[in-house]
Amino acid sequence: MAEKLALAKAINESLRRALESDDKVLIMGEDVGKLGGVFRVTDGLQKDFGESRVIDTPLAESGIVGTAIGLALRGYRPVVEIQFDGFVFPAYDQIVTQLAKMHARSLGKVKMPVVVRIPYGGGIGAVEHHSESPESLFAHVAGLKIVSPSNASDAYWMMQQAIQSDDPVIFFEPKRRYWDKAEVNTEAIPGPLHKAAVVRPGTDLTLAAYGPMVKLCQEVADAAAEEGKSLEVLDLRSVSPIDFDSIQASVEKTRRLVVVHEAPVFFGSGAEIAARITERCFYHLEAPVLRVGGYHAPYPPARLEEEYLPNLDRVLDAVDRSLAY
Amino acid sequence: MTVESTAARTPRRSAGSKAGTTGTKRTTRTTAKKDAGTQKGTEPQLVQLLTPEGKRVKNAEYDKYVAGVTPEELRGLYRDMVLTRRFDAEATSLQRQGELGLWASLLGQEAAQIGSGRALRDDDYVFPTYREHGVAWCRGVDPTNLLGMFRGVNNGGWDPNGNNFHLYTIVIGSQTLHATGYAMGVAKDGTDSAVIAYFGDGASSQGDVAESFTFSAVYNAPVVFFCQNNQWAISEPTEKQSRVPIYQRAQGFGFPGVRVDGNDVLGCLAVTRWALERARAGEGPTLVEAFTYRMGAHTTSDDPTRYRGDEERQAWEAKDPILRLRRYLEDSNHADEGFFAELEDESEALGKRVREAVRAMPDPDHFAIFENVYADGHALVDEERAQFAAYQASFADEGGN
Numbered sequence: 001m002a003e004k005l006a007l008a009k010a011i012n013e014s015l016r017r018a019l020e021s022d023d024k025v026l027i028m029g030e031d032v033g034k035l036g037g038v039f040r041v042t043d044g045l046q047k048d049f050g051e052s053r054v055i056d057t058p059l060a061e062s063g064i065v066g067t068a069i070g071l072a073l074r075g076y077r078p079v080v081e082i083q084f085d086g087f088v089f090p091a092y093d094q095i096v097t098q099l100a101k102m103h104a105r106s107l108g109k110v111k112m113p114v115v116v117r118i119p120y121g122g123g124i125g126a127v128e129h130h131s132e133s134p135e136s137l138f139a140h141v142a143g144l145k146i147v148s149p150s151n152a153s154d155a156y157w158m159m160q161q162a163i164q165s166d167d168p169v170i171f172f173e174p175k176r177r178y179w180d181k182a183e184v185n186t187e188a189i190p191g192p193l194h195k196a197a198v199v200r201p202g203t204d205l206t207l208a209a210y211g212p213m214v215k216l217c218q219e220v221a222d223a224a225a226e227e228g229k230s231l232e233v234l235d236l237r238s239v240s241p242i243d244f245d246s247i248q249a250s251v252e253k254t255r256r257l258v259v260v261h262e263a264p265v266f267f268g269s270g271a272e273i274a275a276r277i278t279e280r281c282f283y284h285l286e287a288p289v290l291r292v293g294g295y296h297a298p299y300p301p302a303r304l305e306e307e308y309l310p311n312l313d314r315v316l317d318a319v320d321r322s323l324a325y
Numbered sequence: 326m327t328v329e330s331t332a333a334r335t336p337r338r339s340a341g342s343k344a345g346t347t348g349t350k351r352t353t354r355t356t357a358k359k360d361a362g363t364q365k366g367t368e369p370q371l372v373q374l375l376t377p378e379g380k381r382v383k384n385a386e387y388d389k390y391v392a393g394v395t396p397e398e399l400r401g402l403y404r405d406m407v408l409t410r411r412f413d414a415e416a417t418s419l420q421r422q423g424e425l426g427l428w429a430s431l432l433g434q435e436a437a438q439i440g441s442g443r444a445l446r447d448d449d450y451v452f453p454t455y456r457e458h459g460v461a462w463c464r465g466v467d468p469t470n471l472l473g474m475f476r477g478v479n480n481g482g483w484d485p486n487g488n489n490f491h492l493y494t495i496v497i498g499s500q501t502l503h504a505t506g507y508a509m510g511v512a513k514d515g516t517d518s519a520v521i522a523y524f525g526d527g528a529s530s531q532g533d534v535a536e537s538f539t540f541s542a543v544y545n546a547p548v549v550f551f552c553q554n555n556q557w558a559i560s561e562p563t564e565k566q567s568r569v570p571i572y573q574r575a576q577g578f579g580f581p582g583v584r585v586d587g588n589d590v591l592g593c594l595a596v597t598r599w600a601l602e603r604a605r606a607g608e609g610p611t612l613v614e615a616f617t618y619r620m621g622a623h624t625t626s627d628d629p630t631r632y633r634g635d636e637e638r639q640a641w642e643a644k645d646p647i648l649r650l651r652r653y654l655e656d657s658n659h660a661d662e663g664f665f666a667e668l669e670d671e672s673e674a675l676g677k678r679v680r681e682a683v684r685a686m687p688d689p690d691h692f693a694i695f696e697n698v699y700a701d702g703h704a705l706v707d708e709e710r711a712q713f714a715a716y717q718a719s720f721a722d723e724g725g726n
């Protein structure tokens with residue numbers, strides 16, 4: 001059935017479907033029960049599935065992920081919520097040293113079907129620690145998979161696939177897009193979780209992004225089209241693994257690549273993409289791979305975030321610089 | 326004949342205890358309350374059923390948990406401790422011979438591990454640190470399986486679900502949260518299995534341990550926290566970890582904590598059985614502090630002479646867990662010379678078997694690096710495996726190795 005849903009509601013529906021179809025699926029996190037989460041992503045789930053399956057936890061992120069690991073060892077499939085991006089770090093130890101490595105440590109005998117949901121990114125005028133994009137800190141860790149949907153339909157289906165995965169998945173939710181509505185077909189057959197999508201075909205340059213920056217890149221492509229430039233927009237959807245084949249295919253056509261993310265450029269996913277695409281497409285590239293992202297500074301106070309975050313003009317500027325080579 | 330029938334008549338407590346009454350369950354806990362804080366002169370209560378001299382002392386509260394222990398079972402506990410110590414000594418030697426990269430010895434902690442390990446049912450689940458060789462023995466994990474990670478051929482070579490014995494956890498305290506989550510799952514499943522989490526005095530300072538106390542208390546999880554306080558976290562004494570006796574921490578989280586003589590295998594068996602019974606009965610978590618001593622180095626890489634004197638070690642040697650059970654077995658005629666001689670032979674055979682198994686342990690295939698990184702696969706791992714294979718193959722092309 002197809003209906004228009006906000007991204008947050010699409011995740012809510014996806015979680016509901018998972019709870020209905022598999023008794024082993026649990027929801028855990030701070031305020032996920034009665035309140036339905038601070039963004040209401042888990043709204044109504046505790047009411048319908050009970051406190052033993054939708055679990056309000058103590059305020060302790062390491063405890064949330066650590067107990068989720070134990071529940072996974074017992075055969076459960078926990079979906080845990082970290083309330084905000086900047087609050088994941090108490091759990092970082094459990095995620096990196098335990099969650100990511102348990103399958104390998106056990107020589108494959110133990111599986112870790114745990115989803116860690118993290119609302120991330122800025123642009124909502126929040127206080128410190130509520131606007132960060134820490135995906136690269138997780139992408140560097142083998143054993144984890146990292147995805148980030150850009151729209152309601154992907155949010156619905158990627159959550160289904162993340163819960164079905166036997167690997168731990170860090171699910172980065174673009175919080176500033178929570179209220180954006182899109183058509184969600186709950187009977188469609190989704191594509192592979194880690195495959196990128198061409199959301200706008202073009203011929204002159206490729207813009208690659210994921211999560212909250214995909215919408216921006218589409219706006220950039222619109223603006224560039226008015227100037228007669230044809231930009232291709234790739235929604236990467238997955239940060240680990242990254243679908244380099246799709247980026248390569250696009251760049252072999254357009255010969256230019258600009259990567260956009262909110263996270264700091266330094267050691268960001270754009271750096272990895274630039275390095276690999278330079279290797280793969282050395283003779284196709286007409287310009288170095290350019291990156292647009294956050295600066296090497298703490299995420300600024302809300303009144304400054306417009307300057308810190310990639311915006312239409314900053315991306316267009318990078319497009320112009322690339323095309324000038 | 327049961328153990329209880331040979332018990333001494335006078336209740337005993339640890340030296341220096343000022344509490345005026347015997348250690349009934351209730352008294353133990355109320356005493357813990359009285360002792361909470363740092364009042365000068367208050368000594369913690371210690372459950373002890375077997376003195377260092379091998380005398381069985383009566384304990385109104387815990388005797389019933391070992392009342393049915395037969396002489397044969399006592400000999401079994403003795404055998405477990407002796408074989409565990411023999412295995413441990415062999416592993417230390419193998420490290421010295423270069424066969425293992427590292428070994429973390431359990432010397433001195435045999436009673437804490439065998440007593441608690443033998444209290445468990447098959448369907449219970451164990452979350453160890455990296456020193457629970459005695460508990461592994463009780464669970465039926467082949468000792469040679471423990472050595473793979475110390476030899477460097479894997480990071481844990483056994484199937485955790487094969488013996489309900491989780492992999493060794495090296496990051497201090499992490500496993501207490503896994504145990505708590507697992508126990509939450511056990512409770513959801515509606516079975517009366519219990520979970521036990523091992524950790525040490527050093528780990529008691531970790532946030533994860535505090536969080537596991539919080540979670541287990543809030544969700545009333547059927548978990549036993551078994552802290553082996555062996556007095557030393559590498560070079561740091563327990564005073565650097567806590568201002569109160571560790572078992573008293575439980576009170577603040579809302580569940581009982583008990584200190585047991587960790588070198589008394591009967592005491593550890595009794596107290597762990599009590600704690601497991603609480604878990605099965607839906608009474609939630611329990612903290613057991615087994616007061617013991619790490620007789621050896623932290624690991625084979627450590628040098629304890631830099632931070633502790635030999636007098637301390639000698640004082641603890643007099644409380645040796647194996648010696649005291651032997652005295653008791655001999656005094657009560659529960660074991661004869663034949664038993665000890667046979668066990669000696671069995672020990673040597675175990676040492677030989679372990680030695681040979683380790684020396685025969687092959688290095689893993691190079692491509693094991695890329696195995697089991699993910700359950701469902703990952704494009705980058707596939708790509709890098711292929712690159713590695715091509716690199717390896719390039720040597721063959723050159724006629725090299």
